[in-house]
Amino acid sequence: MPSGRGRVLAASQSSALREVFRQLAEIEGPNGAKFTQRVLIALAARIVGRAYETLLLELCHLVRAAELAGRRAPGDMGFEWLFWGIELARASAFRAAFAATPAQTTSEGATLRYPEGDFEVRFGRMPMLAALMEFLVSFLGYRAVADAAEELAAEDATRQAVSAVAKRLARQLYAALRDHLPTAQAQRKLHAVTTFLQQEAGEGFSAHDINDEAVLNFWLANIASDAAGDFRGFRTTMLAFLRLRRLLLEGDSLQALAHPLAVGGDAQAGEVEFSAEAVLPPVVEEDPLEQLQEPPAASIKAYNKRELAALQLPVAETTGIAALRLSYLRAETFGAWQNRLTQALRRESGDVAALIAAGPQATFTDCVAALTRLAEHTRCVMDATLYVLRRQRGDNGSPTVNLDAFASQRQAFNAINRAGFDNAALEDPERRVAFEALANALAPISKALATLIETFKDKAWRASEADDRLLFAAAFKHLYGVGEDQ
C-alpha cells in the first residue's frame, strides 16, 4: 500500500499541464489577471478534449494580422507586440490595439485579405486565442511559434498556406500532449460514477439521482481506488458529479463540446482536418463575471480578486450547487482542510496527524456567512450603481421618487471605498456607460446569490456537520495512512 505522500504524488499525473495553466492564471498586471477564469476553463476544455484545431487556425490568422501590422508600425516588431503588449486580454483591448495600427479592421474584428477570400478574426475571440498563444509558447516552446510566425508573415500567404501552418502546429501539439492529458483519468471517472449511479438507482438513473448522499457515498467508496480514476479529492469528486448532472440535464445544448477530433483525419498520426462540424461553443457566453472584467465595467472595482474567485462556482453552477448544497459546503470546508493535508504531505512538512486532529479552519456556517456577505456586498454595489445612474439622469431625490430607496442608495454609494465609486462618477457622462454595464452584470450575480441564500435558509444543513467532520477525519486518516506508515 503506498504511503500517504505516495498517494499525493501519484495524483499529480498532469503536473506539467497543470503548471502551465497555473502560470496562465497567475499572469497579472496592475489591473488584474490577464486572462479571465472562464477563458482558461474554455481553453483547458478544448485542450483536454483535443478540440483545438479551429482555434489554432484562427490563431494563425491572428498571428499573421499581428505580424503584418507590427512590421508596418514604427517599432517594427513581430506578432509579439499584440500578444504580450496587452495587459488584459479582453476584446476591447484587442480592438484598441488594432485601431492604433494600419491593419484592416471592421467593428467586429481584424480582416485578412487572401486570394481565396477574406478571413476575419473577431475581437471577441482574441482573449481565448491569446491564452492559446501563451499556452503554446509554454508547452511547445517559443521557437515553434516563432517559426510558424515567419511563414505566416509572408506577404503573399494564402488561406491554404495559413491552414497548413495551423495543421502543423496541431500535429506538434497533439504529439506534445500525448503523455500529459488527464483524458484517460476523466474517462475512468465517468465510468466509475455512472456505474455507481446504476448500482444505486438502476439503469434508468438520471440527473435527479445525483444528490449529496450519492456524492458522499461514492467518495467514501472510491477514495483509495486508483482504478476509478483518482477520487481522492472531495472537491474534484463533487465537481465531477456537478458536471455530470448538468450534462445530463442540458446535454443537447452542450453537445458542441463533443467534437474532440474533427472528422476526416488520422488522429493517431495527428493528421487532423479542419471541419465545419468542429463547431465550438462560444468562448464568452453571457457570463456576468466576464462582463465585470471587460471594459467599460472593468473600470469600476466591484469585487476584489478574492471575491471574484469566490463567486466563480456559485455564479456558474447556481442550480447545481442548490441541488448539491451539502456537497458544496463539504467541498468548501473539508476540501480546504484536505488541501492543507496534501500540501503538508507534498512538502514533507507539518504533522499530518495533528492537522487532521485540528479539523477544518472554516465551518459550514462560515461558508454560508461568506456567501451572505457576498450577496450583501453585491446588493450594496447595486444600490450604489443605481444611485450613480439616478444622479447621472439628474435625479436628486425629487418628490416623485421613493426617498427611502434613494437615501439608501446614496448611503451605499458613500460606504463603498473602491475604485470607480468617487464623486466624479456622479457627473462624468463617460462614466455612466461603465455603470450601466456594471448594473447589467450585477443583476444575474445578485440573482444567483439570492437563490443560494434561499437554498441555505432552512438551516437543515447544520445537522450533519459534526458527524461529517468525524467521517472526513477518518477518511483522511485512511487515505493518507495516518497511524499506518506516516
Place this chain on the structure above:
Amino acid sequence: MSTPWRNLSDERRERLRAAFVAWHGADLLLEAEDDAEPPSRPLFAELFAAATAPGRPLPAAIGRALLADPALLQDFNLLLTRTARVHVPRAAAAASGALQRREAGGYSLRVVPSRAGDGQVYLLIEVPEGQTPPRQLVISTPDGAICKEELPPPAGRTIRLLKDADDALPRAFARPDSELFLS
C-alpha cells in the same frame, strides 16, 4: 428535464462522454492548489517585458534564470532577434581577440577610451540618417550573462555612453561571441 441514462442513444452517450472528459479534465487542470510550488521558469510575459521595456533593468530573477537555463537563453535571444530593430550577430568564426567595433543594419558601434585616461571608455553608436534613434542596447553572451542599458538621446547622430573600462557592458561588447540588440 433529464433523460434517463438507459434511454440515451449510443451517440448521445458518446457526446456526453466527450463533453465530460473535456469539462472535468479542465477542472482537473485548473483546480487551485493553495500554496503551490513557484513556477520553475519565468513566464514568457516576464521575458518579453525584460527584453523590450526600455529603462527597466533586467530583473535579477530573470538574469539568474538565463544563466542557469540554456533553453531559456535561446528563447530570450530569439525574442530579442525578433523584436529588436537591429541585431548585431556574433563575429565571424575567424575573429579573435577583443572587438572594438561592430556594425549591422547601417549602425556602427565602437568602444573608444576616454581622453581623460581615467580608466573609462565611451560606447559610441552612430545612427544612420533617417533612422529613429534606438532607446535600448542589450548584449547577450553565450554563457547567459545579459547586459541591458537604456540609451541617452543622440548628440547629432551619435549616442554616447560612458562606462568604466572593466564594466560588464564594454567587456561583453568586446567578446566576438556576444550578440548585440538595439531597440
